[in-house]
Amino acid sequence: MGNDLPLDHALTAIREALAAAHDLSLVHVRRTTDPDSYITVMHHPNPAARPEQMNQHSAYAATLQEAGWEQALSLGPLVLIPNIPPADTAPDTHIATWSATIDDVPDPVDAAYEARHLQHDSDLTEAVWTITESTGRCHLIITDDSPANVPEPEPDHAGRVEFHTPAHDHANHTDSAV
Structure with a gap:
């Protein structure tokens, strides 16, 4: 059995x-x-x-x-x-701040950009996201796609990204053109 x-x-x-x-x-x-x-x-x-x-x-x-x-x-x-996603949540699933579920995305930064593309107000260029992984780990990600931060557009996502993992904030870095 x-x-x-x-x-x-x-x-x-x-x-x-x-x-x-x-x-x-x-x-x-x-x-x-x-x-x-x-x-x-x-x-x-x-x-x-x-x-x-x-x-x-x-x-x-x-x-x-x-x-x-x-x-x-x-x-x-x-x-x-607390705040653990349901047991049947698949790997590579992330939940964005406003409860958007992003599936088949390998990491929180990609999930933040995916949520950014789903955002209703397309005039905004900077967004702050809390991304929860399928395991319940949370990350704070700031995306900025203003023209000043996008010298050469890239296919996936370009601009400034700040990635913060609250527990051990190993990121706190800014990537230009991620």
């Missing part, structure tokens, strides 16, 4: 992030059912564990925040991660 449940990409990504620094045999990662937009991480230590091993929730929250789930909250006996 096989497992007929569809793969939950958010759960998988969260487990992978935790496995990089923690023993997964001591962790239960679950999606809540109603609503299904939360994931909980609970520590279930060996009863013979030392007292300092009993309260690992803050370490799990820190690991998840560093991996991009900046909204992970340490709540005592568990870690709560």
